[in-house]
Amino acid sequence: MPFPDELASGLRVSAYDPGWPREFGIIAARLGKALGLLARGIDHIGSTSVPDLPAKDCVDVQVRVGELDDAPLVAAFDAIGFRLRPEPWNHTETSDGRSWSKRVFAPPAGERAANVHVRLAGSATARRNLLFRDFLRADARARTAWGQFKQRLARTATDLYDYGQIKQPATEVLMIAAEDWAQRTGWTDPSR
Structure with a gap:
């Protein structure tokens, strides 16, 4: 859920913005400097990372870490003003029938909208x-x-929470096609 300062923008899925990769680069450089060796990799993920894909104007970043130790992570993010999102779904997610810990941080109030997902x-x-x-x-x-x-959904589910709840099962269907594509093409995890 957004922090109160993030609610003003509302829910809008807009056309792809070719400036999103540059904005990711600015965020990634800042995170890389703040996190140092805690970060094993910083990736542009989500819809803003896909050219020609409409998206909410919120850059999704993935930080891959060796361990999810809250003390050093929160301290590093706090040092640059990033806020830990408190909701349970921002601390645990399920993939392949297994629960995985994660953390999601938001930038300081008034800065460029982003979600920084920290995963193992x-x-x-x-x-x-x-x-x-x-x-x-x-x-x-x-x-x-x-x-x-996503554009049709944003017109009918104008609440961010509802939008996410409806989009999640559809994402599971999309990922079935993605896994099939990965098998057919020999795709391998670029972070390995």
């Missing part, structure tokens, strides 16, 4: 987010259908 390096959930990105980058038909679905 080598985890199924870190892989899944890279596969989502790479599949939609490679498959124009899936990318177009996913973008149209």
